[in-house]
Amino acid sequence: MAETARPRRRFRWTSGLIVGIVMMSVMILTALLAPLFLSEAAEKLTPQASQGPSAEHWLGTDDFGRDVLARSLVATRLTLLMTAATTAIAVIAGIAIGTAVWLAPRRIRAAVLRVIEAAVAYPSLIFSLLIAAILGQGTWSAVLAISIASIPAFARLTANMAASISQRNYVSTARLLGVSGPHIITRHLLPNMAEPLLVLTATVFATTLIDLSSLSFIGLGVQNPEYDFGRLLNEALVNIYSQPLQAVMPSIMITITGLSAMLIGDGLAAATDPRGGRKFGSLRKASEIPASMRADSEALVEVDNLTVSTPSGVPLVKGVSLSIHAGEVVGLVGESGSGKSLTAMSIAGLLPEELGVSAKTMRLGELNLLKKNNPRTLATSIGLVYQDPGTSFNPALRIGSQLTEVSRVHLGQSRTTAFGRMVKALADIRITQPEKRMKQHPHELSGGMLQRAMIASTLVTDPRLIIADEPTTALDVTVQADVLRQFRTINREMGTAMLFISHDIGVVQALCDKVIVMNGGKILERLTGEELAAGKVKHPYTKALLAATPSIAERKAELVTVSAKDFALDEVFDDASAAAGGDGTNGTGTKETAK
Numbered sequence: 144m145a146e147t148a149r150p151r152r153r154f155r156w157t158s159g160l161i162v163g164i165v166m167m168s169v170m171i172l173t174a175l176l177a178p179l180f181l182s183e184a185a186e187k188l189t190p191q192a193s194q195g196p197s198a199e200h201w202l203g204t205d206d207f208g209r210d211v212l213a214r215s216l217v218a219t220r221l222t223l224l225m226t227a228a229t230t231a232i233a234v235i236a237g238i239a240i241g242t243a244v245w246l247a248p249r250r251i252r253a254a255v256l257r258v259i260e261a262a263v264a265y266p267s268l269i270f271s272l273l274i275a276a277i278l279g280q281g282t283w284s285a286v287l288a289i290s291i292a293s294i295p296a297f298a299r300l301t302a303n304m305a306a307s308i309s310q311r312n313y314v315s316t317a318r319l320l321g322v323s324g325p326h327i328i329t330r331h332l333l334p335n336m337a338e339p340l341l342v343l344t345a346t347v348f349a350t351t352l353i354d355l356s357s358l359s360f361i362g363l364g365v366q367n368p369e370y371d372f373g374r375l376l377n378e379a380l381v382n383i384y385s386q387p388l389q390a391v392m393p394s395i396m397i398t399i400t401g402l403s404a405m406l407i408g409d410g411l412a413a414a415t416d417p418r419g420g421r422k423f424g425s426l427r428k429a430s431e432i433p434a435s436m437r438a439d440s441e442a443l444v445e446v447d448n449l450t451v452s453t454p455s456g457v458p459l460v461k462g463v464s465l466s467i468h469a470g471e472v473v474g475l476v477g478e479s480g481s482g483k484s485l486t487a488m489s490i491a492g493l494l495p496e497e498l499g500v501s502a503k504t505m506r507l508g509e510l511n512l513l514k515k516n517n518p519r520t521l522a523t524s525i526g527l528v529y530q531d532p533g534t535s536f537n538p539a540l541r542i543g544s545q546l547t548e549v550s551r552v553h554l555g556q557s558r559t560t561a562f563g564r565m566v567k568a569l570a571d572i573r574i575t576q577p578e579k580r581m582k583q584h585p586h587e588l589s590g591g592m593l594q595r596a597m598i599a600s601t602l603v604t605d606p607r608l609i610i611a612d613e614p615t616t617a618l619d620v621t622v623q624a625d626v627l628r629q630f631r632t633i634n635r636e637m638g639t640a641m642l643f644i645s646h647d648i649g650v651v652q653a654l655c656d657k658v659i660v661m662n663g664g665k666i667l668e669r670l671t672g673e674e675l676a677a678g679k680v681k682h683p684y685t686k687a688l689l690a691a692t693p694s695i696a697e698r699k700a701e702l703v704t705v706s707a708k709d710f711a712l713d714e715v716f717d718d719a720s721a722a723a724g725g726d727g728t729n730g731t732g733t734k735e736t737a738k
């Protein structure tokens with residue numbers, strides 16, 4: 144069935160970006176028009192030397208009787224031309240080197256990357272001074288010097304991004320199919336690097352302007368009779384006490400040009416960052432409906448007529464209603480893109496902010512989930528378990544500091560108390576040597592152990608609801624059975640409500656009291672776990688889902704995890720424990736059990 148189309152990401156205009164573009168447009172207009180109308184006033188020598196401000200010369204005149212304001216405005220053209228040329232050379236050469244490095248054999252690539260890194264570490268202004276001294280004084284030697292000094296930054300960024308993009312599956316596939324290196328670069332690499340390169344270009348434009356002005360200021364850049372902002376500052380220096388205004392205008396022009404480029408760079412960064420600039424308050428106000436009118440007022444979690452839409456109004460979740468009682472497990476099942484995660488993330492308040500959410504009711508107990516809630520309340524009321532335990536943890540930090548974060552930050556517990564409670568939670572969930580585990584890094588633990596650690600971390604805050612989004616998909620079948628068993632235990636013993644998301648109808652059938660089948664953002668069918676187990680399904684889509692799980696339906700004896708809830712889970716867990724040497728967490732084989 145067709146996936147709901149993901150709409151094109153909207154470009155976000157920020158006020159900074161608009162101001163930057165307006166300022167830069169004014170500078171470009173000045174660069175175009177000033178030399179046409181003000182050249183004479185700016186360049187003609189007159190006897191009115193070194194005069195103060197007057198009606199005729201607003202900022203006075205220089206040592207040769209030339210109008211200071213006119214010279215500053217006319218200098219905009221050369222300054223912008225030099226800055227644009229320098230930036231363009233740096234960008235083109237940097238991207239060419241960065242991508243060529245990616246195509247080079249491994250040893251050459253490593254050597255060139257080391258050279259680029261050393262060049263980046265060296266201060267660019269000193270580097271450009273060195274090059275300018277070698278090339279000699281003059282406008283274009285300054286341009287070349289600064290562009291050469293800026294190339295390493297672009298080359299490194301391009302090479303790093305190319306390395307990361309080249310790991311993606313579509314690039315591997317293209318390579319496997321024999322697509323040529325240059326074709327991969329133009330088709331796959333460059334389009335995916337455009338945004339960060341654009342942001343860096345704007346920033347380098349600003350720093351280039353400063354560097355060029357500095358070279359001209361110290362006499363290495365633009366030479367008489369040409370003049371840019373730096374050259375004007377150089378001329379103003381000798382009169383700084385008698386004619387301070389002479390230095391003011393070029394300084395203002397440098398500031399405005401640099402600031403506009405920075406604002407454009409920042410604005411582009413914010414506009415292209417999918418997480419940035421999101422507004423709170425995309426939730427519509429909760430409709431205050433009396434308890435008597437609620438669909439299921441006894442339920443702990445109640446969602447009534449939830450709709451999630453894109454900024455352009457395309458509905459992704461269409462009128463979903465569900466309720467979960469304390470101690471109940473509700474499964475959301477459906478193929479990829481059916482709206483399961485968006486439904487769950489709406490409840491958790493973790494939806495991307497650009498998406499609009501509306502519902503008649505969405506609550507957890509008395510907590511109105513349609514309002515912007517205190518993050519502490521949400522973090523302690525709802526526990527989240529994600530799909531891939533490998534990516535749920537920061538690989539650079541020890542397990543302990545990550546697992547105790549919520550307790551320390553949101554419950555205000557001391558490090559020792561949080562550590563102690565976490566060790567107990569790990570032991571409760573039958574992780575061996577919990578103290579040792581807390582001091583280890585994520586790569587030292589197996590996937591099953593990490594996933595159980597993640598479950599344990601959600602429990603220390605006594606959440607009322609646990610949302611588990613495909614929590615067993617990344618695990619092999621024996622560890623999967625163990626994790627499912629842990630969920631069942633928590634749910635039964637602690638009375639926690641659970642929303643369990645899966646595309647695997649067999650897993651849902653094994654664990655859930657109620658099952659909701661979704662597709663295309665809508666609920667197609669509601670079933671009890673028993674109805675599903677007995678095959679009492681009505682909707683053709685659910686039948687198709689069941690038919691697409693032949694290993695569950697046809698090999699009940701082998702994959703007992705999905706045949707008869709508790710019995711199956713216990714039995715599989717025991718086998719998994721045996722396979723893993725008692726701990727049940729390191730069993731990595733895909734041993735099928737209970738034949």
Ligand SMILES: Nc1ncnc2c1ncn2[C@@H]1O[C@H](COP(=O)(O)OP(=O)(O)OP(=O)(O)O)[C@@H](O)[C@H]1O
Nearest residue numbers: 146147149150459478479480481482483484485495
């Ligand atoms: N931030 C977003 N902006 C626009 N569309 C989105 C966004 N997030 C998800 N979608 C789209 O909404 C639809 C439902 O997504 P959702 O993640 O809920 O699916 P799912 O059923 O959980 O699938 P999966 O199992 O692959 O995660 C998909 O078509 C997806 O492309």
